[in-house]
Amino acid sequence: MAPVPMTPIKVGHIYDVQELRSATPTVIPERCIRDMADERPTKATPQPSIHNIPIVDLSNLFEGDEDQFQRELIKLGTSCQEWGFFQVVNHGIDKELLERMEKLTKEFFMLPLEEKKKYTMEPGTIQGYGQAFVFSEDQKLDWCNMFALGVEPQFIRNPKLWPAKPENFSETLVEYSTHIRKLCQNLLRFIARGLSLKEEVFNEMFAVAVQAVRMNYYPTCSRPDLVMGLSPHSDGSALTVLQEAAGSPVGLQILKDDTWVPVQPVPNALIINIGDTIEVLTNGKYKSVEHRAVVDMEKDRLSLVTFYAPSYEIDLAPLPEFINENHPSKYKKYNHGEYSRHYVTNKLQGKKALEFAKIQTKLSS
């Protein structure tokens, strides 16, 4: 069951922060100012490199000898378990394709508003140009313009939202997505092997996987301390692949041991994170880590994010390999289509969406 647009809802005025920034550079609308101190971004303290997310060298998994393969597989497993985030280098996707997609995405955001408005994200829906996850008039707005498109399978595409400009955008997005899809399938094979599962367990279970891309443009902001680029959330996908545009300021932060840790991107690497699906299937051994994006006073930022998730048809529950006397099942069996609908019809709020799948533990009296 695919997520469907809801009945019309009142979301109030959603600012196009990019337009706002160029028209009135120092104005921050009340709706974008975060209320409480703990909802506001704290100044990220520079982290020693040991605190940066791990780097996984995929060439060791694709073509390494047995020893290199085993060592990298352990590193991948440790990264998933301890961080839920890692960067991949030597991932096999052409730098030229990544740069081309990045350039076209930048060009899309730089089009006049009138042109971008042809692809408006209707209130309560998740595809098109605008701001997703806004469901009420009093909800705070993120300092971000989004452009989101469903890519695979074909039936989730809304052709009216695929832009005619810039030229070649749509073809390039399809080419890009084909490569990112293969990367996800390979990562799922390696993740399965690292967990001592059958290599194809996830790919077979997911059937024709759902794939969507969300391009996030974060304009500069005169008061980055008051606003949030993207609200804290975990991803509803199985895996997420994030490409940061070259020259972007550090913006992504992940919640580790109750501290927001900034992610320093490595040139030409892709950032991967574990989504809610893998958390459920591994019964919480690998967690979908909460993350957010903050903005900068001087540099705008662009991220291209692919969500890779199971087919809407499939039912999910923790795999038996992760359930035993000491580790009872934490999640019920549920349909992923229903979860997707739940995820996209609620505001981003940390890991709240995943409560949908949690088995409530009774407190003993």
Ligand SMILES: COC(=O)C(/C=C/C1=C(C)CCCC1(C)C)=C/O[C@H]1C=C(C)C(=O)O1
């Ligand atoms: C703005 O959209 C999102 O942030 C988002 C949605 C992705 C999707 C589309 C744009 C088209 C239809 C499919 C899908 C729901 C994946 C986030 O994606 C997460 C949330 C779920 C659930 C998921 O699988 O990825």
Ligand SMILES: O=C(O)CCC(=O)C(=O)O
């Ligand atoms: O832009 C970023 O760094 C974060 C993006 C993200 O988390 C998302 O789109 O789900």
Ligand SMILES: [Fe+2]
């Ligand atoms: Fe995310």
